Amino acid sequence: MLPDLERLIRLQSVDSTADDARRRIGEAPGRVGALDSRLDAARAAVEAAKQALAENQTERRTLEKDCAVVQQRVTKYKDQLMEVKTNREYHAIQHEIETFTGEVQKVEGQILEKMMAHDELTVALKDAEAALARDIKALGDEKAAIEQEARDLAVVVEQMTAERAAIAATVEPRTLALFDTVYKRRQGIAVSKVTGGLCEACHVRVRPQVLNNLLMGQTLFQCESCQRILYAVATKPAESTGGAGAGDQESGTRGQDQPAADSSSS
Ligand SMILES: [Zn+2]
Structure with missing residues (x-):
């Protein structure tokens, strides 16, 4: 990411x-x-x-x-x-x-x-x-x-x-400005997770190509519907506890490519 x-x-x-x-x-x-x-x-x-x-x-x-x-x-x-x-x-x-x-x-x-x-x-x-x-x-x-x-x-x-x-001091200024703009326009939620191919904030499907690019983590993407900045967490193959979901909250198996994001980001 x-x-x-x-x-x-x-x-x-x-x-x-x-x-x-x-x-x-x-x-x-x-x-x-x-x-x-x-x-x-x-x-x-x-x-x-x-x-x-x-x-x-x-x-x-x-x-x-x-x-x-x-x-x-x-x-x-x-x-x-x-x-x-x-x-x-x-x-x-x-x-x-x-x-x-x-x-x-x-x-x-x-x-x-x-x-x-x-x-x-x-x-x-x-x-x-x-x-x-x-x-x-x-x-x-x-x-x-x-x-x-x-x-x-x-x-x-x-x-x-x-x-x-x-x-904020460590984020690229244009990226920060984008965040602030979306934050103001979108009721205080500027960043949205993609779950099951859907933007969690507006529930509109994210194009597979965008999702792939997101997972490769080379550039920022905004939801085409709600304009929020998207992020996705790669689903890992079965590991310790079955590893079914990308958003396992109770397990301590957070991978290095998984964000320390709160579940409150929806
Ligand atoms: Zn959206």
Whole structure:
């Protein structure tokens, strides 16, 4: 294989790794923001539960005051009952007492409802606070992991940038320019392997003559369909593990004419 082609295969791997790292770094703020939103929602749930509990207490106090006022009236009428002179007056006051006693019972019922609701709201607040505490811990850990990942990836980008410069310095300038042009035009994949006679990137068949020339490794060829720079790996006759495929990834039988290319070049 042409030495420049081997370098381009490595360059493809380096650039892809750097691009992936940059993309992932770019996604980090959005991912952190989503975690913050979840935390905000958990905080809002606690606030809402507190608010509901406070309203319940306020309403209950109001009802208790109302109840006391009505109760006082009942007491007052009961006092008056002692002093009435006529039967008619007696019945009138008796009627008032009944009315206001009914009112007291009604308000007492409402107070009881508020007390029961208070118990439920207290449980709901405790649940919301527990959920918030869990989220603060879990989302905090997730956030720290994302931030750590972004820092690690920044190091990867630095390393890849340095490695790219080192490789680029050894590639013939016109070849490098071709690589860069195809890389930009073809979604970050400038180099494509030929497998089973097909360009792995666009799946269009490569003419046998081109494939032969590729294997002889005398010049660069671009895919006639997608323009990517092609490379092919000679299929070796059966050796140690049957040697069926050109792209054996698990075996350590890489021949000297096989590139150290990643399988990510498709
Ligand atoms: Zn192609």
